[in-house]
Amino acid sequence: MITHLNRYEKLILQDSQLPSDFRNLLAKVSKDTRLQSKETSFDKQVIWDTTASAIAPILFGFVHWCLVEAKKKGIKRLYFVARDGQILHKIAQEICQNWKYEIDCRYLYGSRQAWHAPALMQVGEAELGWILDSTTFLSVHSVCERVNITPEQIEGVLERFDFAKSNWNRNLSRNERDQLKQVFQEPEVVELILATAATYREKAIGYFRQEKVGDDLPFAIVDIGWVGRGQRSFSHLLKSAGLYPESGVYGFYFALEKQLKALSTDHLLAFYANDKPERQHISKHKHIVELFVSADHGGTMRYEQVGEQYIPVLRYQKNQTVIDWGLYVLQNAAVEFARQLTTNFSESDCSVELFLRATDLLIDSFIFHPSFEESKVFGSFLIADDQGEKVLYELAPAYSVINCLKLVILGKQPFKGIWVPASLARSNSLFQIILNPNILHITHNLRVLFGKLKSSIFLKKISNQSS
Template sequence: MEESPRIYSFDIFDTLLSRDVADPQFIWVLLSNRLLDTEFSDLPIDLKVDFKSIRQQAEKRCTENTEGHEVTLDGIYTEIGRAYPELQPTQLEQVKQIEIELELKHIYGISENIATVLEHLSRGERVILASDMYLPIDTIRNLLRKADPKLAELKIYLSSERKAGKTNGALFDIICNEEKVRPSQIHHCGDNQVSDVSVPKALGAQVSHYSESKLTDYEACYSDKYFGLLPNVTAGICKRLRLSQRNPSQAYELGGGFTAPFFYGFVHDLVHDTTEDGAEAYYFLARDGYILLKMAQLICKQLGLKKELKYLYVSRESVYLASVHRINSVNLSQILAATDGAATVQTISDSLKIEAQVLQEILPENIDRKKHLTQTEINELKQKIIESQTACDTINRSARKAREELTAYLRSEGAFTHKKFALVDTGWRASIQDAIFSVMLHKKPDVEIVGYYYGSSEISEQTVRQNAKHAYMIKPQNKQKILKVIELLTMSDHGRTLGYEQSQQGSYTPILEAASVTVNEKEAYFKGIEDFTRRMTNFLVEYPNIQADFMAVDNCLLQELIKGNKFVAKHLGDLAFASGAFDNAKSPMAPEFSLLEALQYIFSSSSQRNQMTQWIEGTRVRSSIAPKIVLALDFRIILKGITNQVTTREQIWLLLGRVRSKYRSN
């Protein structure tokens, strides 16, 4: 039977305290950045530029030359002084103090474990701290005081002061001697598997392994040292959001740890690097632009950028029909494309804003009026519509009314007062921009619009200088089948825009549907996004010399979605999501599959697959081992993997020739 602990011992770094960089050594990169300021012009250039590696080597030499290998900060800077004899003692002291200053600046408390310490103290239990650390004890107390003043009052057993560390058990021996306890009467908590778990456990102490300070899979993917400082800081901020709150919700973690860093580079570059594009206002398109606008507003405020940022309530339903001046097969196809393969007689009626009875009269007899229509049936119906003068006249009247309402709404939002303005959205075909451009061009021939998109799946024929478009991350040549997941990450607090109506005051306002997708603890989700945006922007303000290049982070997180990130899939997978603008039959984004469902999936048609899951990679990572194996055997995915390796007709024929030759030889 275990003895009741007489002493509760806690590690300090990554147990009670942590830094808002993923790798603690990147504090030295920040120090290097500081040394490049003009006030340090008398320091050697290589010391300033390569301080991190110089600091690493100095600590290594100090460790080798120190008895017990427990080094101090003073000893490390003595080694730097030996490597740079031209440095004055005052200069070394100044650099050392900057390191201490940065440690204090970037430290924060880990709420969960601090709360545990305070609970022990409230019960009158003995709590001590034990750390393998080179920083002076007074500095460590200041760091602890920043997290909670009561921590700074605790007794600290410090390796650099005692010349004994936890790794070989020597520091625990000192604790037992001075506290007059046996190892079995100590309960130690720490993050290091060896020095905080294996070693004290082998000595007989009770242990608790704290593992939450370890980077998550998506934090670790872009914090690689080869990606540089900014990705490391990004991961550090995400980690801070997780650890600085006690029991943060998963919605908060998703917003602050994945969604915000996913879009931050796009939004930052949008507001920071477009100062010369001539746009007088930036309209963020509903609904994907809701979160992007919130982020842009925070970034502009903290960076002191003056941009007119507005929110435009639009949807495919509210603008497609409005852009039609005379119905024809081309614009009819575009309107019906908004149903995304979920067309019924009712959804087509809704999209064209005509009475269902008008369609009923021209419907071919073989079409089932209640079920989703096949593409063949849609094509047949389109032909019937074009051939019916009554249907065309009705649609043209509906389009004229929709155009008048959209024009009035755009006027009320100031769009017609700008010589040039920008539209901002996640993507993908920029067809809403084309529709708005078409509507405004008839009223304002010199209108100029520039679109900024996270990604683009195609470039339309309407893309001209007056109607320019820019894709940030996803280009038409490398479009991915994760676009719906990205849309779900940018969920708003309102439903889609159905149209516009005139208020009693005369202005036009949007008619909104009830929100179709909500995430549990939606406010926490938005709060996480805001907290990350605020901290990241604050970092850029404090370190203006840092190159704000987020491409490494963007690439890594995009790959996480492509391969299927388990955390994102778990949180978003069960949410119902409509595949089309007019589709009320919502299907789950990425549900967990049973073995039977996995078998059904691989033998289903494409449309049936979309009804089962809209993100197969998310479904795969959520499912148990048996369904995963079945999904891995999907012959269509295997065939796609093979054909992805051949990109030209010549390569395909070469591959087939090799297969035929191998078959004949056998």
Template structure:
């Protein structure tokens, strides 16, 4: 089997990186791929995703052990794969911790932390990769839009699905809508009920403890800030939090005493030297889960709190979830752990950059087809990359002007699918790609 370019990068280093090159090759030899689509999924899983995820989990387990934590709680859905990797590696690393997979979502925790009389300040209602329209805002609040069309119209909000909160007028109108007394009074009991459910669930699962570490992929910290608000409002203890990467913004939350990041942190150590442009899109894709988004919690007859969710994720399953996870697990089984103390973040950054910024057409076709969705309710699923037309690229190619990548999360993957014009555009953008700005998703 031919060595991949990612295995060549890993093999160019000693210790853990070299061991990862061997594990990648063995994983590819172990996991069958019957189509070019499956082959691209498997090869990127083994050569890029597995090193990136496993490197984080090794650091996580060793850090949690050093801090004498008793429990790690892996947050759904992004941390599902971290949980599976940790369960496989912890015994081999001699790490003894209680590890649990717990259910959370931006909708439930953010709603629990909201003030019903200041919903116009709740940015989570309006922001995501695809900015909210009127139906999205109602759905995030749990309101039937058909019962609120009059109030929306009175606030000046458009009911058109294409009218979204990235338009200043629609944004202002939606904020006027949620600020109305009618919405506040409708939401007050819903928020109070969700707040109590989140608190009880946090106690039940051992989340509300200073000796617990929460594990997630990361980003703005808003969800953790929401949990912090819900717990501290009744003097419950708060856990430590571990992120793969952290980039808080004005609408996010951070606390250097509570949040520790592995690859990068835009406001603290380790800084941004290993940050790859648009990296949240990559890692969220690598952190695909096999179940749907948590839409709420319910209390059973026994008094326990259960998450409300669908136990399937059909679009991701159809894309190739089983092949992807099989390659991750095969990598874990094959990996030698004799050099786990080494810092391989520079190598991981290189792998991510090579894949994300210079994908092959085959890689872009397979991974660009991934059904990406950063919306809190899963209402905006789109392919990670789609080809751009020559007309869309002309502003860039004829004079160096910019173009609108629209709802394409993976710019370079989209260009790789766009033929000669796309390759020309990629060459034009390459020197400035790192300056294109932070991704819109939060």
């Protein structure tokens, strides 16, 4: 009997749906990895322990599935796309080395901006959808940056639509965002965007060729999720250069909430498929999963040619904020878990289905029932939902008086994607009582009822006026 287990290891060991041998294996590897820690600070120890017992098994299961699927489909190369792919690539290297997968695993620099903008062949509704994607922070400057132009290049058009230069860096209101859409539909702006895209497209394709995309070796890309926009742009770029494979482009993802394909021959496959009700919540908590796969460098903005080489241009070379938080602790623990598992056990001891079951247990426990320590440490992680990373905010901030009132009265969270259970755990005990699910359910029903009454009164008033 394994002793001195933490709550995640006990959860696995006590689950009757998992075979006894696998339960013991996973609990032992998690515990052994946890005990390898040399961390001296409390916060770093929390990161190591939680990774060893919860995060690492989840990531390992996903990467193992990618390799199994690649082998089944005759895929010989996997491109782990930056930045999510950094830790996934490291885990894949451990599995391939110790379990003898003959698959070439590579780290490919890419991002929404680096692929979307060069792939532009037109500016229609689909393209405007991501150009003006309504993130928490959206300014004239940040939208222009998405398509590699500057506000100065379209200053005349911006002025015609009342976007003064003094407001280019200000977060736009909903009405202003709608107004900005008209700017990006003006013929001269569209022409500039497409001409700029053609220049960046040539360099992107040069980088892909350099990384052996299109050398006839069957390949797939690996990313965390969530709708396949990156793969769609990637496929468009390959198609424009004659590099698109006859069998289509394969993409392996942790989870997908929907699938956006460039071509019908593209394949988007998900490890944590939302075909089960208990998994459909995952896209609402995407920021938590993205925390697991953070990288130590900035996002890829574009590619440049330097001599004979094509190099990725990063927003910043070192992601110091994440490094200081404890990124390397998380990554080292995840790699140590992969090493412990693959050197002490054979692949026949594991299976994709068993790791999926373990993922169900671990991810739900971490998301919905975090300890106070986990809420404090992981909840303090700084995130941004806009690709320009203009505004950073804590994943799970403690509720303030104002935020508490806004939630009760208006049903409005501090920001989209807040990690609610962790925020509650970090909040004043009075707020925890006020914001419990039963009270929030009652206030929600009252808001709905009030809205219906208000609508009914308004319609009655209109009816009386017309009669």
